[in-house]
Amino acid sequence: MPVLNLNKTQRRKLSIFAKCVIFSFLAWALFAVSSNYVYTIKASMQYVNAPDNRAFHPLQSDTVNVRLEANGWQLLFSSFQSTAEVIQVDLSGLRSRNWVVFANQLGFINRQFPANKRVISVSPDTLYFDFSKQTERKVPVKALHRLQFQKQYDIIDELRVSPEFVTITGPLDDVVQIEQWETDTIRASNVNGDLHTVVHLKHNQRANISVYPTAVEVDIPVGEVTEKILEVPLKVENGNQFSSVKLLPGKVRLTVMVSLRDFTKVTAGAFEAVVNMDDWVEDDIKNLPVIITKKPEYCKMIRVEPQNIDFFVRR
Numbered sequence: 516m517p518v519l520n521l522n523k524t525q526r527r528k529l530s531i532f533a534k535c536v537i538f539s540f541l542a543w544a545l546f547a548v549s550s551n552y553v554y555t556i557k558a559s560m561q562y563v564n565a566p567d568n569r570a571f572h573p574l575q576s577d578t579v580n581v582r583l584e585a586n587g588w589q590l591l592f593s594s595f596q597s598t599a600e601v602i603q604v605d606l607s608g609l610r611s612r613n614w615v616v617f618a619n620q621l622g623f624i625n626r627q628f629p630a631n632k633r634v635i636s637v638s639p640d641t642l643y644f645d646f647s648k649q650t651e652r653k654v655p656v657k658a659l660h661r662l663q664f665q666k667q668y669d670i671i672d673e674l675r676v677s678p679e680f681v682t683i684t685g686p687l688d689d690v691v692q693i694e695q696w697e698t699d700t701i702r703a704s705n706v707n708g709d710l711h712t713v714v715h716l717k718h719n720q721r722a723n724i725s726v727y728p729t730a731v732e733v734d735i736p737v738g739e740v741t742e743k744i745l746e747v748p749l750k751v752e753n754g755n756q757f758s759s760v761k762l763l764p765g766k767v768r769l770t771v772m773v774s775l776r777d778f779t780k781v782t783a784g785a786f787e788a789v790v791n792m793d794d795w796v797e798d799d800i801k802n803l804p805v806i807i808t809k810k811p812e813y814c815k816m817i818r819v820e821p822q823n824i825d826f827f828v829r830r
Contacts, residue, residue: 696716
């Protein structure tokens with residue numbers, strides 16, 4: 516590989532040239548980030564000041580394109596932002612009409628952004644709404660949880676929620692689609708006893724639906740658990756087309772996790788294990804898989820032995 520040999524004067528000239536290039540690049544970069552630019556972001560909408568006693572359906576998507584003017588620094592930092600923008604939309608104008616114009620709300624929207632960013636426009640500029648009569652419905656509350664237990668502890672009974680039902684109000688078409696309302700996720704670690712907490716309901720994503728109350732009490736029964744081994748007789752489903760079906764073995768061994776409180780109450784009769792002869796007739800499988808069709812709600816299945824059964828049939 517040839518080596519470039521430069522004398523002292525040439526090296527000095529090269530050094531000056533490199534410094535000029537670096538200085539020019541820094542000057543250009545400083546000018547670029549100091550200039551203002553117009554760019555577009557997507558933002559989801561959060562409706563505020565909705566009129567009372569008027570249920571409404573938005574007739575467009577819940578996201579809009581927002582055109583912003585900002586300097587190069589803000590544009591650069593915005594490109595690293597991972598969270599989506601959310602803008603509030605004032606619906607007080609729906610008391611007298613069925614549309615909202617963004618051009619009339621630019622001042623309100625600009626106050627939601629930093630002073631060094633300016634909202635130029637929002638597209639689409641006009642939002643349309645369809646109104647209908649409000650209706651009420653009571654739906655059950657579903658408590659969500661993500662708990663980490665101490666070893667040999669777990670939930671041992673049904674969660675108790677108070678109140679069990681909440682009242683949702685909104686347009687009939689929307690209300691009838693809601694079967695339950697979830698809470699925020701209850702989180703705890705190293706749990707070894709009953710939990711009692713007040714938890715808020717999940718934030719309402721639809722501005723045309725209101726929920727009352729907005730928080731509930733949740734009791735989670737936690738206790739010590741242990742393994743229990745049971746032998747459960749196997750049953751045959753869809754075997755009437757044969758004169759007889761012989762299963763080998765005729766029972767399965769279940770290893771389950773049960774609470775110490777219910778250890779003696781949990782018996783083989785609380786479980787049902789079946790094999791389905793249609794699996795053989797339709798798929799010609801050699802061994803029938805064991806299916807557990809019934810078990811107590813707060814028993815955890817650890818093992819099923821064997822998981823597949825040999826059989827003989829007489830047609």
